Amino acid sequence: MAILTPNRTDDVYRHRFTAAHELGHLVLHGDATGDSRQEREADAFAAEFLTPAASIAPLLPRRLDLAQLTEIRRVWGVSIDSLIYRCRELGMISDATASRGYQRLRALDGQPGFTAEPVEGFPGEQPALLTQAYELAEQEKGVTIPRLADELGWHPARVRRLLGSPDTRPILRIV
Secondary structure (H helix, E strand, O other): OOOOOHHHOOOHHHHHHHHHHHHHHHHHHOOOOOOHHHHHHHHHHHHHHHOOHHHHHHHOOOOOOHHHHHHHHHHHOOOHHHHHHHHHHOOOOOHHHHHHHHHHHHHHOOOOOOOOOOOOOOOOOOOHHHHHHHHHHHHHHOOOHHHHHHHHOOOHHHHHHHHOOOOOOOOOOOO
């Protein structure tokens, strides 16, 4: 099992890749501990899961173009680093070109269009099966968020966040 919360990283693209990477471990390796080969396999799984070669290849530039990759990043929800890697992996650019691309990308870090995009505020993928399991447990067993939080030893707000459930309690402010 892998549970990722938005506070794991300050970049939504990194967060999505991490989620796909962890899914790769679950699908490919089960309960095995991660060695370097398994980490590479999970990375390859994540790359193919988020940017399937057959779908992304026609959209990638034949010459390294960071502005074009920025647009692709927004549509596909992956980092520019990942897209440069994918261009190299699919044989569209050389290792040297990829290296120069990473250097240019580092030089542009913090510039408009090249900043990390925070996970907060990104609706992204919500864990649908987790929410469905909770709803079933709520209907069949009368499980509540406070009760589930107590059993997990978590704060109810964390359980709500994982379930994508808004906190309906009023916000109290001291004036």
